[in-house]
Structure formats: C-alpha cells, structure tokens
Amino acid sequence: MTQTLLETDALTVRFGGHVAVDAVSSSFRAGELTAIVGPNGAGKTTYFNLISGQIPASSGRVKLLGEDITRLGVADRCRRGLGRAFQLTNLFPSLSVLENVRLVIQSKQHKGFGLFSMADSHQELTVAAMAILERVRLDIQKGQLVSELSHGDQRKLEVALLIGLDPMVYMFDEPTAGMSVDEAPVILDLIAEIKADRARTVLLVEHKLDVIRSLADRIIVLHNGALAADGPPAEVMASAVVQEAYLGKELDHV
Numbered sequence: 186m187t188q189t190l191l192e193t194d195a196l197t198v199r200f201g202g203h204v205a206v207d208a209v210s211s212s213f214r215a216g217e218l219t220a221i222v223g224p225n226g227a228g229k230t231t232y233f234n235l236i237s238g239q240i241p242a243s244s245g246r247v248k249l250l251g252e253d254i255t256r257l258g259v260a261d262r263c264r265r266g267l268g269r270a271f272q273l274t275n276l277f278p279s280l281s282v283l284e285n286v287r288l289v290i291q292s293k294q295h296k297g298f299g300l301f302s303m304a305d306s307h308q309e310l311t312v313a314a315m316a317i318l319e320r321v322r323l324d325i326q327k328g329q330l331v332s333e334l335s336h337g338d339q340r341k342l343e344v345a346l347l348i349g350l351d352p353m354v355y356m357f358d359e360p361t362a363g364m365s366v367d368e369a370p371v372i373l374d375l376i377a378e379i380k381a382d383r384a385r386t387v388l389l390v391e392h393k394l395d396v397i398r399s400l401a402d403r404i405i406v407l408h409n410g411a412l413a414a415d416g417p418p419a420e421v422m423a424s425a426v427v428q429e430a431y432l433g434k435e436l437d438h439v
C-alpha cells in the first residue's frame with residue numbers, strides 16, 4: 186500500500202456567508218499526481234491556499250504524514266515538506282537567478298553563514314543550484330536579475346526554486362500559464378520526473394486537458410467548493426455529469 190503523505194479532512198473555509206471550500210476530504214499518496222479541476226470560482230485556488238497555509242481554515246483539518254498541521258503557518262508547513270510553486274512575490278527581484286536558487290537550497294540544508302564553512306558550502310551550493318538551472322533550461326540566464334526575466338523564464342524559476350526546496354508535496358497552480366509552446370514542455374517534463382519519484386506527491390491545478398491527460402494519475406473535481414468527483418482520469422472524464430458540467434465547458438481543449 187502506497188504511503189499517504191497529505192490528507193484534508195472536511196476542510197472548509199467561509200468568506201462571510203459564502204462557503205468557498207466546503208468540507209473537502211481527500212488524501213494524496215506518494216508517487217501520485219492529482220489534477221484538481223473545476224469551473225472558474227469552484228474553489229481550487231482556495232483549496233490550495235488552505236493546504237499551504239496562506240489562509241486559515243474555518244473548520245476541518247490538514248494532515249501531513251498523519252500529523253495535524255492545520256494551525257501551522259506557511260513557513261512551518263514548508264519546513265515540514267509542503268512545497269507550493271513560489272509566487273514571484275516570494276523571490277528577491279534584485280538578486281540574480283542563481284542567487285535565488287542558491288538561497289532556497291541553503292534554507293533547505295539549514296546551512297549557516299559560519300566563517301569556516303562558508304567557502305566550501307558556497308561552492309557546493311553553486312554547483313547544486315546550477316544543476317537545477319540546467320534542468321529548467323535557465324542556466325544561460327543565471328546572472329540575470331529576476332526582475333529582468335521574461336514571463337516564461339520567471340515561471341521556470343518558480344519551478345527551479347521548488348525543486349531546490351525538494352518538498353514531499355509539490356503544489357503547482359497552472360504551471361505553464363502564459364508560457365510559449367516551446368517553453369511549456371520543459372516544465373511538463375520536469376513535473377513528470379518529479380512524479381516518477383515514488384516518495385513525492387504532486388497536486389496540480391490545471392485547465393489544460395492535454396496536460397491533465399499526459400500527467401494525471403487521478404482527477405479531483407471541485408464544484409461550488411465541494412468535491413464533485415474523485416477517481417482515475419478515464420473514469421472521471423467519462424462520467425456524464427463531469428463531461429457536461431465541467432470538462433466540456435471549462436477546460437481548455439488544446
């Protein structure tokens with residue numbers, strides 16, 4: 186039996202009288218990629234925000250490796266292995282691409298700035314950061330400031346930072362949005378590699394049907410904040426209610 190890494194248990198958030206996420210219970214296992222789909226306003230991003238700790242739950246629980254993390258903040262959840270693709274606001278725009286990746290790896294390794302270890306660790310960190318930049322095809326841009334990067338390259342850097350953090354749970358919210366057709370495959374290949382690591386689980390909010398088809402092991406459908414379907418892609422996509430109500434209308438057919 187594959188290990189359950191993340192669980193949500195009747196997870197709920199209300200904004201005034203509006204229930205944006207409505208008692209969603211689900212679990213996410215190692216080696217699995219779960220696509221989270223649903224119409225605009227269904228609660229996908231809010232569900233992500235509740236899992237990553239960006240917003241507090243009104244009720245219900247989030248568990249990581251069986252441990253209740255519902256009351257923890259974003260940074261504590263991150264330290265325990267919950268990784269959400271960085272928004273640009275989390276980056277240091279006036280530092281270079283390489284420096285940003287190095288900082289994330291350093292934070293993961295809890296390396297200090299002690300005088301004696303500094304030279305060695307600096308070299309190691311640079312090598313590790315460059316290896317990640319090569320994977321996302323950003324090695325050429327290593328010296329550029331984040332603020333100077335194109336939109337597509339900024340998205341690649343978000344993925345690079347997440348790989349540097351190396352969490353147990355990878356969370357991607359439309360990772361190829363706004364990318365050119367040349368750029369997107371690099372990111373999708375990387376996500377496939379991450380998913381192939383049997384010790385990780387990947388959650389992906391995605392509208393593009395071809396991306397879901399190629400990557401998802403399982404699909405969760407949210408509608409009006411509630412769980413409307415959960416199962417293998419073929420089964421969920423074939424179900425008449427999902428076809429009519431969600432997939433046919435809402436997902437981008439590419």
Ligand SMILES: Nc1ncnc2c1ncn2[C@@H]1O[C@H](COP(=O)(O)OP(=O)(O)OP(=O)(O)O)[C@@H](O)[C@H]1O
Nearest residue numbers: 200203204205223224225226227228229230231232
């Ligand atoms: N901070 C907030 N305050 C009030 N209402 C909110 C807040 N955040 C989200 N909502 C509402 O919660 C509902 C779910 O929004 P959410 O952004 O999670 O949907 P989504 O499925 O991610 O949509 P999309 O596909 O358009 O990104 C929407 O009705 C939205 O207006």
